[in-house]
Amino acid sequence: MLDFTLAKYKDLCLAMLDSGYTPLSVHSYLTDNKTAKNKTVVLRHDVDRKINSALKIAELENDLGVTSTYYFRYPYTFKPGIIENISRLGHETGYHYETLSKSNGDYAKALALFINELEEMRKVCPVNTICMHGCALSRHDNRDIWKIYDFRDFSIIGEAYLSFAQDVRYFTDTGRSWDSKHNIRDFMNGQNKGELINNTDNLIELIRSGGTSTLYTQLSHIKNSPKALI
Numbered sequence: 001m002l003d004f005t006l007a008k009y010k011d012l013c014l015a016m017l018d019s020g021y022t023p024l025s026v027h028s029y030l031t032d033n034k035t036a037k038n039k040t041v042v043l044r045h046d047v048d049r050k051i052n053s054a055l056k057i058a059e060l061e062n063d064l065g066v067t068s069t070y071y072f073r074y075p076y077t078f079k080p081g082i083i084e085n086i087s088r089l090g091h092e093t094g095y096h097y098e099t100l101s102k103s104n105g106d107y108a109k110a111l112a113l114f115i116n117e118l119e120e121m122r123k124v125c126p127v128n129t130i131c132m133h134g135c136a137l138s139r140h141d142n143r144d145i146w147k148i149y150d151f152r153d154f155s156i157i158g159e160a161y162l163s164f165a166q167d168v169r170y171f172t173d174t175g176r177s178w179d180s181k182h183n184i185r186d187f188m189n190g191q192n193k194g195e196l197i198n199n200t201d202n203l204i205e206l207i208r209s210g211g212t213s214t215l216y217t218q219l220s221h222i223k224n225s226p227k228a229l230i
């Protein structure tokens, strides 16, 4: 079976649910103190390009009773109608910022852009958390803006990389693989570098075998069509 399809993502979600994991959005994970932090899985989707695929994933998750977080780029995947639909399905909507890359490393300009783009997004949907876009071709790491400024000044309660502790096991499909080989910037402290998670079936096996507590997955590359892969 091909990997990174909607059908395979459904298998992954079912494995999480069958194994007793509670799927959470980034916002819920960071704010809900009542939720026991073991057997939770944070589900995140960075909508880098195909926003229609994001809507399909959002619908599938809704069918399964799962909520997750979708981060949208401005203006590339900022499509108000679709974002409103995703929000209506109960998912968290957030801002996938890349302003330090856009300003070519000018921090003041990057902050001004950040404020402006955040304001535009908040006209359409709630934005409580943010997530840097990796910008593999850029010299700049968009997270670095928070070495100088504080996102909490803008009513943002968390950042999808910086606000997570080291005990979270992070898996991302950047590079259309789980093993981080092609991954330049999409990692965080304590990431499972070097683990043998090559495909989604491996990740499903890991989940079904138990023995791991908090998982955090990021999927951008799920395709609608069972045929199309990359």
Ligand SMILES: [Zn+2]
Residues within 6 Å of the ligand: 046, 047, 048, 096, 132, 133, 134, 135
């Ligand atoms: Zn991205």
